[in-house]
Amino acid sequence: MSLDLNQLVTSLAQRARAASFVLATAPAAAKNAALEKLADLIDASHFMLLESNQRDLLSPEAGALTPAVRDRLTLNEMRLRHLAASVREVVALPDPVGESLEEITRPNGLRIRKLRVPIGVIGIIFESRPNVTIDCAVLCLKSGNAALLRGGKECFHTNMALASLVSQALVAANLPGDAVQLVPTTDRAALNTLLKLDSLIHCLIPRGGEGLIRYVAENSTIPVIKHYKGVCFVYLDAAADPAMAESITVNAKTQRPGVCNAAEQLLVHRSVAPKLLPEIARALAAQQVELRCDSTSGTILRDAQLPFTPAKSSDYTTEFLDRILAIRIVDSLEDAIATINRDGSGHSDAIVTGDESAARRFLAAVDSATVYWNASTRFTDGFEFGYGAEIGISTDRLHARGPMGLRELCTYKFVIEGTGQIRNDAFRPEPLK
Numbered sequence: 001m002s003l004d005l006n007q008l009v010t011s012l013a014q015r016a017r018a019a020s021f022v023l024a025t026a027p028a029a030a031k032n033a034a035l036e037k038l039a040d041l042i043d044a045s046h047f048m049l050l051e052s053n054q055r056d057l058l059s060p061e062a063g064a065l066t067p068a069v070r071d072r073l074t075l076n077e078m079r080l081r082h083l084a085a086s087v088r089e090v091v092a093l094p095d096p097v098g099e100s101l102e103e104i105t106r107p108n109g110l111r112i113r114k115l116r117v118p119i120g121v122i123g124i125i126f127e128s129r130p131n132v133t134i135d136c137a138v139l140c141l142k143s144g145n146a147a148l149l150r151g152g153k154e155c156f157h158t159n160m161a162l163a164s165l166v167s168q169a170l171v172a173a174n175l176p177g178d179a180v181q182l183v184p185t186t187d188r189a190a191l192n193t194l195l196k197l198d199s200l201i202h203c204l205i206p207r208g209g210e211g212l213i214r215y216v217a218e219n220s221t222i223p224v225i226k227h228y229k230g231v232c233f234v235y236l237d238a239a240a241d242p243a244m245a246e247s248i249t250v251n252a253k254t255q256r257p258g259v260c261n262a263a264e265q266l267l268v269h270r271s272v273a274p275k276l277l278p279e280i281a282r283a284l285a286a287q288q289v290e291l292r293c294d295s296t297s298g299t300i301l302r303d304a305q306l307p308f309t310p311a312k313s314s315d316y317t318t319e320f321l322d323r324i325l326a327i328r329i330v331d332s333l334e335d336a337i338a339t340i341n342r343d344g345s346g347h348s349d350a351i352v353t354g355d356e357s358a359a360r361r362f363l364a365a366v367d368s369a370t371v372y373w374n375a376s377t378r379f380t381d382g383f384e385f386g387y388g389a390e391i392g393i394s395t396d397r398l399h400a401r402g403p404m405g406l407r408e409l410c411t412y413k414f415v416i417e418g419t420g421q422i423r424n425d426a427f428r429p430e431p432l433k
Contacts, residue, residue, distance in 0.1 A: 005040075005187060011389055016148045016179070018144040019146045020121050020179070021145055022175070023144050023179050024097070024120075031137065031144075034087070034170050035090055035138055035141065037173060037342055040170055042083055042165060045161075047076060049161050052157040053073075057070070057332065064130070067258075068319045072128050073371065085172070086148065087388075089388035091388075093197060093406060096129075096131045096410050098115055100115055111416045114413075115412060115413060117144070117410060118143055120202040121200060122202065122203045122205065122397075123205070124136045124148070124204075124207065125191065127152035128150070128154055133149060134162055137149070138388070139165045139388070139390070139409055145292055186386065195216065195221065197259050204223070206224065213227070225396055225399075226252075226348075227394055229308040229319040230259075230264070230305055230347040231264050231344050232265070232345075233339075233340045234249050234377065235262065235269075235336040236266070236269060236272065238272055244352055246280050246283050248352050249280050250287065257320075260393060261377050262346065264325065264326065265325070265343070266325055266326070269330060272298055277300050277301065277304075281301055281308070283310075285306065285307065289324065290309060290324045292315045293309070309328075316328065316343050317343050340405070348368060348372070349366050349370075351372070355411065369401045387403060389405075392406045399404045
């Protein structure tokens with residue numbers, strides 16, 4: 001590895017750590033001023049941002065992407081307006097820093113408070129999605145964390161342009177410009193250095209394909225919050241309303257097929273499959289979705305003279321990120337629950353039913369970060385949850401799960417206030433270690 005590259009990444013992390021101490025106690029007004037300025041800069045910089053994005057879209061790396069992944073890379077006027085709106089929504093959210101989680105007063109008079117505080121320095125490693133640069137920057141800033149961003153080479157110019165706006169906004173609000181930094185290289189060696197800086201970086205969040213996430217998790221000495229993939233299910237129960245079943249299935253699969261909360265698997269209760277499947281298949285075919293069916297669902301579609309592809313066993317655990325949907329018939333609600341818990345990724349799963357008892361059983365028994373009753377899986381998103389944006393979606397159990405917003409970017413510390421108390425073990429000796 002180049003010594004210069006090693007020094008560069010280490011220097012970025014050192015500067016981020018220094019900035020994190022300032023940001024941790026920055027007043028909410030200063031943080032909000034920086035975010036307001038950033039939103040204004042995005043609105044005023046459409047031409048520059050779209051030009052930078054076009055450079056990325058014309059690159060050989062972008063040319064090798066699937067249409068769905070390329071769509072995630074693409075900016076347009078509408079997406080830039082949405083990006084600025086998401087920044088302003090974070091401004092309107094309460095500052096989590098300093099929030100009291102718990103407070104007790106001990107018999108000896110000690111007052112013990114558990115307060116929400118920033119994690120410190122958060123590293124975000126991501127691919128293909130320029131909005132991640134802004135989402136992560138604003139959430140880290142609002143929650144008092146410094147951020148060190150490392151984007152993919154297919155989005156390098158767009159990320160650099162967006163990061164420059166973040167730096168301008170920080171300086172304009174008299175906050176340290178080093179509070180949000182983008183690693184200015186896509187060299188893999190830079191990533192390898194970053195993964196070992198556990199004395200400077202306190203948490204890593206990888207966002208991208210399963211290969212990237214597994215590489216980070218397996219090579220990092222820093223705690224990693226992650227989800228490997230989004231194998232999301234929609235289950236159509238025996239009591240599913242046909243119109244709702246069609247609407248939710250089509251939306252969950254096609255509204256944006258290349259994202260982690262898009263449905264990849266459809267389960268249908270055997271008793272209603274002959275009635276529901278043909279109409280849903282027609283609606284999906286109209287959206288150019290390839291259906292990969294088990295033998296029973298394939299027979300239903302063949303009888304209805306509708307196209308399908310026989311599924312392979314690997315299709316039932318695949319995150320397609322494309323206009324492909326695997327379909328299986330199940331015999332019962334419990335069969336559906338067991339199938340999801342076995343073959344899913346613990347991300348987002350939905351039941352469509354008019355039977356409340358079945359829905360309550362599904363919501364309780366499916367072991368996923370987000371579970372839905374009569375709603376599309378596409379709502380697993382920080383903006384849709386009212387977080388303004390998200391820094392990622394976690395299928396871990398420590399310390400965050402589901403879409404990660406401001407509170408999930410904080411840890412806590414204990415603040416103890418006394419009046420001169422000293423410990424006396426005469427009556428309650430300390431346990432032997």
